[in-house]
Amino acid sequence: MLPDLTTATVDDRVAYLNQRYKHHAAQAVLERALSDEAVGRIALVSSFGAESVVLLHMISLYDRATPVLFIDTQMLFEETMAYQADVAQQLGLTDVRTIRARPEAVAAHDPEGLLHKTDTDACCNLRKTEPLERALSNFDAWITGRKRFQGQTRAALDFFENEGDFRIKVNPLAHWTPEDVQDYMINNRLPRHPLIAKGYPSIGCAPCTSPVKPGEDPRAGRWRNQEKEECGIHFINGKVVRGPLPVEVEIEEEKPMNVIVTDQGFVNDDWAHGFIAAADLETSAADAPAVAIDLASDADPTILAGRLDGVDLIRVDFPSFSDGRGFTLARRLRLMGFNGRLRARGHVIADQYTMVRRSGFDEVEIAPELAKRQPWEQWQARAAWQSHDYQNRLRGAV
Ligand code: SF4
Incomplete structure (x- = not known):
């Protein structure tokens, strides 16, 4: 007040x-x-x-x-x-x-x-x-x-x-x-x-x-x-005033886990298995059980054509928050019929959450420092994407 x-x-x-x-x-x-x-x-x-x-x-x-x-x-x-x-x-x-x-x-x-x-x-x-x-x-x-x-x-x-x-x-x-x-x-x-x-x-x-x-x-x-x-x-x-001020600072010894942003709030990462890089996928056996894939924002999604069945999670890297290629990549993956979890990782900020969800992503993976700077309320405020549910349209459900 x-x-x-x-x-x-x-x-x-x-x-x-x-x-x-x-x-x-x-x-x-x-x-x-x-x-x-x-x-x-x-x-x-x-x-x-x-x-x-x-x-x-x-x-x-x-x-x-x-x-x-x-x-x-x-x-x-x-x-x-x-x-x-x-x-x-x-x-x-x-x-x-x-x-x-x-x-x-x-x-x-x-x-x-x-x-x-x-x-x-x-x-x-x-x-x-x-x-x-x-x-x-x-x-x-x-x-x-x-x-x-x-x-x-x-x-x-x-x-x-x-x-x-x-x-x-x-x-x-x-x-x-x-x-x-x-x-x-x-x-x-x-x-x-x-x-x-x-x-x-x-x-x-x-x-x-x-x-x-x-x-x-x-x-x-x-x-x-x-x-x-x-x-x-x-x-x-x-x-x-020079020299150290009397400020108590807690030093964190261990690197905390990344935070997953969902429509329901911040959650811990539940993916306990590894990720396969898209480049490695190209050389791996066609029937290898690839269940989680890391894709660079400039990846060509057609390398995954015919190999998306059985993939549970695809994580798309955002190297900087001015790089919009990840949004296009998400749309193309959905148009190719990918129905698993799609995660944006890296330099994504709360202002972009609407665009993230509209593009077909389910969730965002952010560093704990960003989660502190931009708490869940800031992401929630941008979660009005539901009124433009492009996801279901892309998936053919509407
Ligand atoms: S930075 Fe150097 S030149 Fe500038 S005011 Fe301080 S002592 Fe003087």
């Missing part, structure tokens, strides 16, 4: 927002955060770095006039400055505010621009933390691109956080994986920061960022050979 906003604390509002939007996807969380009165005045803080374009693009879809705070430390790469102007123009963002340190503060503390060589904490505080804190003083909430996979201190990250009892931090991408970020950029054909192609997967100020070798951690090039890992932009009560 919406708390009384005249008396509600930040904690009250955060608890309400996390409860209200816990089953929402990243885009929905962001869209609602822009208008929910429990959030208040909100801005996106963006470095226009390697992955920033994802949130900038989402903002451009929902409200191009959302304030975007861009911190120009005056130590950034030329490429970042050009990319910032280019992305803002391409996406039609109308309120990008460039935030800089006060000239008198720079003149007093770093007149030569060499502070980063002797005291990176003081330099970050002067050029990033203090200017951002000043800019955010006009807002009740800010949007960040932080994600759970980015380390132990972020492993329990929620969509909404209480920042020092005075502001809300919104993390719409909290549950996204590196693959989700890449898929989003590919699917939306978003412009890449030019330094990514030059070996910079994480991009900060020019003096403090170096290229990363294959196999190194993506952030290894930030403050290389120093203990420093964070710029201090995530602060509490105006103070820089």
